[in-house]
Amino acid sequence: xxxxxxxxxxxxxxxxxxxxxxxxxxxxxxxxxxxxxxxxxxxxxxxxxxxxxxxxxxxxxxxxxxxxxxxxxxxxxxxxxxxxxxxxxxxxxxxxxxxxxxxxxxxxxxxxxxxxxxxxxxxxxxxxxxxxxxxxxxxxxxxxxxxxxxxxxxxxxxxxxxxxxxxxxxxxxxxxxxxxxxxxxxxxxxxxxxxxxxxxxxxxxxxxxxxxxxxxxxxxxxxxxxxxxxxxxxxxxxxxxxxxxxxxxxxxxxxxxxxxxxxxxxxxxxxxxxxxxxxxxxxxxxxxxxxxxxxxxxxxxxxxxxxxxxxxxxxxxxxxxxxxxxxxxxxxxxxxxxxxxxxxxxxxxxxxxxxxxxxxxxxxxxxxxxxxxxxxxxxxxxxxxxxxxxxxxxxxxxxxxxxxxxxxxxxxxxxxxxxxxxxxxxxxxxxxxxxxxxxxxxxxxxxxxxxxxxxxxxxxxxxxxxxxxxxxxxxxxxxxxxxxxxxxxxxxxxxxxxxxxxxxxxxxxxxxxxxxxxxxxxxxxxxxxxxxxxxxxxxxxxxxxxxxxxxxxxxxxxxxxxxxxxxxxxxxxxxxxxxxxxxxxxxxxxxxxxxxxxxxxxxxxxxxxxxxxxxxxxxxxxxxxxxxxxxxxxxxxxxxxxxxxxxxxxxxxxxxxxxxxxxxxxxxxxxxxxxxxxxxxxxxxxxxxxxxxxxxxxxxxxxxxxxxxxxxxxxxxxxxxxxxxxxxxxxxxxxx
Numbered sequence: 132x133x134x135x136x137x138x139x140x141x142x143x144x145x146x147x148x149x150x151x152x153x154x155x156x157x158x159x160x161x162x163x164x165x166x167x168x169x170x171x172x173x174x175x176x177x178x179x180x181x182x183x184x185x186x187x188x189x190x191x192x193x194x195x196x197x198x199x200x201x202x203x204x205x206x207x208x209x210x211x212x213x214x215x216x217x218x219x220x221x222x223x224x225x226x227x228x229x230x231x232x233x234x235x236x237x238x239x240x241x242x243x244x245x246x247x248x249x250x251x252x253x254x255x256x257x258x259x260x261x262x263x264x265x266x267x268x269x270x271x272x273x274x275x276x277x278x279x280x281x282x283x284x285x286x287x288x289x290x291x292x293x294x295x296x297x298x299x300x301x302x303x304x305x306x307x308x309x310x311x312x313x314x315x316x317x318x319x320x321x322x323x324x325x326x327x328x329x330x331x332x333x334x335x336x337x338x339x340x341x342x343x344x345x346x347x348x349x350x351x352x353x354x355x356x357x358x359x360x361x362x363x364x365x366x367x368x369x370x371x372x373x374x375x376x377x378x379x380x381x382x383x384x385x386x387x388x389x390x391x392x393x394x395x396x397x398x399x400x401x402x403x404x405x406x407x408x409x410x411x412x413x414x415x416x417x418x419x420x421x422x423x424x425x426x427x428x429x430x431x432x433x434x435x436x437x438x439x440x441x442x443x444x445x446x447x448x449x450x451x452x453x454x455x456x457x458x459x460x461x462x463x464x465x466x467x468x469x470x471x472x473x474x475x476x477x478x479x480x481x482x483x484x485x486x487x488x489x490x491x492x493x494x495x496x497x498x499x500x501x502x503x504x505x506x507x508x509x510x511x512x513x514x515x516x517x518x519x520x521x522x523x524x525x526x527x528x529x530x531x532x533x534x535x536x537x538x539x540x541x542x543x544x545x546x547x548x549x550x551x552x553x554x555x556x557x558x559x560x561x562x563x564x565x566x567x568x569x570x571x572x573x574x575x576x577x578x579x580x581x582x583x584x585x586x587x588x589x590x591x592x593x594x595x596x597x598x599x600x601x602x603x604x605x606x607x608x609x610x611x612x613x614x615x616x617x618x619x620x621x622x623x624x625x626x627x628x629x630x631x632x633x634x635x636x637x638x639x640x641x642x643x644x645x646x647x648x649x650x651x652x653x654x655x656x657x658x659x660x661x662x663x664x665x666x667x668x669x670x671x672x673x674x675x676x677x678x679x680x681x682x683x684x685x686x687x688x689x690x691x692x693x694x695x696x697x698x699x700x701x702x703x704x705x706x707x708x709x710x711x712x713x714x715x716x717x718x719x720x721x722x723x724x725x726x727x728x729x730x731x732x733x734x735x736x737x738x739x740x741x742x743x744x745x746x747x748x749x750x751x752x753x754x755x756x757x758x759x760x761x762x763x764x765x766x767x768x769x770x771x772x773x774x775x776x777x778x779x780x781x782x783x784x785x786x787x788x789x790x791x792x793x794x795x796x797x798x799x800x801x802x803x804x805x806x807x808x809x810x811x812x813x814x815x816x817x818x819x820x821x822x823x824x825x826x827x828x829x830x831x832x833x834x835x836x837x838x839x840x841x842x843x844x845x846x847x848x849x850x851x852x853x854x855x856x857x858x859x860x861x862x863x864x865x866x867x
Contacts (some may be wrong), residue, residue: 132156133178135247138168138194139212140186144236148181151240172204179250181234183212184225193227199229206257208250210234226280226289226626227302232363241366249363253339253374256359260378277377281330281360282308283370285320294377311374314356316348330358333373336362342380354381407491410479415439415447418486427491431467442474442489443467451487454478464494471495479758524567524832530762532560536857537769564854583624587662588617588655590624591631595653598635602651607642611653620662621731622709630702631664634724637699638668641722645671648721662730667723678715699751702726752797755779757787757813758831759806763853767800770860784808789817796827798864803832803839814846830861831855 135157145161152159160175162168165186172180180198184191191211198204211225211233222233231253232246261278277297280289287305295301298313310330312318321328321343325831329339337827340359347354357380363372401408407424411417415438422427428434433441442450443465451474453463465472473494479486535557544551602609624769635651642648648670656663674682682703706713711728754776756767768778781787784807791799791813799817801810810830817825830843830850843850849866851859 132158134158134160134175134179136160136162136172136175136180137169138162138165138180138186138191139183141163141183141684144183144212148243152244155244165191168194169197169201169204172207173201177204177207178254179247180207180209181212182209183527184221185214191544192228195225195230196228202719205229206254208254210250212236212238212247223289223302223306228395232372239366245364245366249361249374253361256338256361256376260359260376278311279314279375279377281373281375283334283373285310285330287313288372291458297379314377315343315345318468330373330375331360333360333362334370336364336368336370337363352381354379356380403766404665405492409439409491411439411487411489413485413487424489424491427472431465431472443472445474450476450489452476454487460788471498523833524563526760526763528560528563528567528854530766531556532564532854532856533766533770533860535560537773560854565632582621584619584621585624586617587620587622587624587627588613588615590628591653591655594628594632597632598639601639605643606649607639607651609652610650613653613655614657617655617657617662618730620728621730626705626708627664630726631707633699633702634666638666638670638722641670642668647671657730660730662728664726664728665723667721669721672719672722673715673717678717681715753795754798754800755781755787755790755794755796756800757781757784757805757810758800758802759804760802761782763831764801770857771798782806784813787813789819791821791824795824799824799828801828803830803834811842814848
């Protein structure tokens with residue numbers, strides 16, 4: 132039994148109440164004045180207060196009022212002790228300030244404990260309802276309970292402030308009025324055989340509870356009220372009052388329905404989400420799984436009696452351990468055959484279960500894309516490096532080629548030994564030129580749209596030196612057959628070169644890694660409609676069980692770090708771009724790949740220019756050379772002065788603009804990169820101010836990037852890419 136605080140200034144009453152209460156097992160604290168009672172109520176765990184109204188210093192009403200104003204003591208039930216002559220207004224006042232009941236003097240034991248029990252039950256009922264509201268996870272921040280004291284005739288005897296505040300009423304407007312009228316605006320009693328009124332049912336002396344649905348007359352909205360009714364009995368066990376507690380659960384019902392909708396939505400999300408989701412208990416029992424999770428479990432899980440034993444190579448303990456590792460420590464990528472799965476685990480502890488939520492994603496394509504991007508970035512870096520090297524090398528090579536060819540124009544007056552030296556210089560210079568060009572072709576990013584009619588035979592011969600040395604060093608016989616009379620083929624020559632080079636490299640790797648075979652061949656042949664490019668070797672061949680996968684991105688039989696699995700996939704893509712096909716023929720005797728490309732010869736006519744006409748247009752004129760490389764400037768000046776040009780030489784943009792402004796030139800040669808600007812800025816200046824002079828411009832550049840080439844093409848002016856030959860220079864100057 133709990134503690135009951137009894138407050139009365141008459142010690143006889145205290146003695147009687149102390150006897151009754153202790154007889155029933157209650158612990159009592161007896162106090163004779165209100166101030167002392169207020170202090171004790173704050174410190175002790177009081178279950179009920181029995182409070183006399185007529186006391187010195189402060190009366191019971193004031194004590195009750197202060198108790199109810201104090202958040203520490205406001206929920207302690209207060210039963211007033213009152214004299215028989217106390218009028219009803221005071222009684223109502225006592226109840227209105229927070230008392231739950233009253234006992235008139237003199238009182239008997241039955242009534243005392245009936246009222247005490249009712250008060251305690253009401254408190255427990257209120258605490259239970261509060262606990263229930265808290266358990267609903269505060270779906271509604273605060274549900275204010277309305278309390279009414281109802282007479283057996285269903286008129287209202289007392290209400291709390293919550294009831295009044297919610298309805299914007301006063302005590303005078305509700306006291307004595309029918310509860311059904313005030314609460315629900317019903318003129319008749321709330322009775323329904325299927326849903327009886329708890330207050331009416333409580334007239335039989337027992338507590339009842341029910342939920343009422345009604346339409347709010349002010350807002351027109353449907354409302355739901357949870358009504359709990361507790362009868363207060365007198366000594367004859369007759370109902371004298373009914374404590375009715377109303378709890379507005381409209382928002383709770385709405386939230387429950389919303390939660391039901393959300394649960395349905397979540398079920399649909401789980402049903403259609405791309406990732407597999409699995410919820411397992413601590414013993415591995417599968418509690419929940421979506422279709423994706425079920426499919427993955429069937430594929431890589433070991434399950435016995437609906438218990439997950441193992442997922443890939445991860446045991447149940449391994450899966451739980453993943454939740455305790457940092458992102459850097461996690462080994463949560465599974466490889467099963469040619470598929471990769473990422474596993475994320477998170478503990479989920481509830482009151483009923485300690486479990487694990489697993490989300491499993493098939494990241495095969497993601498990893499392939501990442502690897503492809505890494506390889507692409509590497510190619511870009513190599514391309515940028517190659518372009519930088521080429522730009523620095525092209526300037527001196529241009530001078531060497533140019534001066535050598537200029538000397539060759541005077542062979543007739545030179546000794547034979549000098550002629551021979553000149554020829555060797557020219558030959559070796561062109562060899563360097565070809566090496567630089569080949570380096571660029573295989574390191575820069577190829578544009579798919581960079582298609583043209585080309586002599587593919589000549590293009591393929593350019594890649595032979597790139598592989599010949601490797602074959603020779605490893606005692607592999609390399610033969611090739613490329614006809615000289617191949618028709619022009621509409622293609623991206625760089626991509627075709629890359630495809631053939633990859634096939635040659637694959638043949639080389641197959642022979643070396645397996646120590647089987649000693650011969651590789653490259654053959655080119657044509658018929659009426661198609662060009663056939665064949666690479667074959669006498670290596671170990673390709674196992675039949677993987678021939679269907681070799682063109683898939685990132686599929687490779689090479690050891691880790693030896694291959695990316697992009698080569699054959701890239702070749703297949705290149706062939707598709709050219710509307711061709713690739714065929715595979717393999718056995719234990721070797722492998723043969725054949726690329727088949729359609730032939731579509733262009734209809735072109737060749738204009739042959741006589742040697743003497745070549746120089747006719749470029750004699751006896753004035754020119755300006757704008758370039759910061761002395762070798763290039765000297766070489767171009769020597770060439771032009773040979774043809775009786777008057778030549779101005781300029782090293783930067785600023786000086787060139789001054790000369791261009793004040794002079795007319797038949798030929799304006801501009802390098803793209805200058806110390807204080809670029810050639811495009813000079814050209815733009817001429818277009819805007821001297822358009823007739825802009826028509827005399829010829830660009831030269833050592834920048835071999837695709838962006839620069841596109842800009843040059845947009846100008847519509849002739850241009851030369853360093854290193855250029857004497858003949859290329861003369862032919863370009865004729866176009867200016």
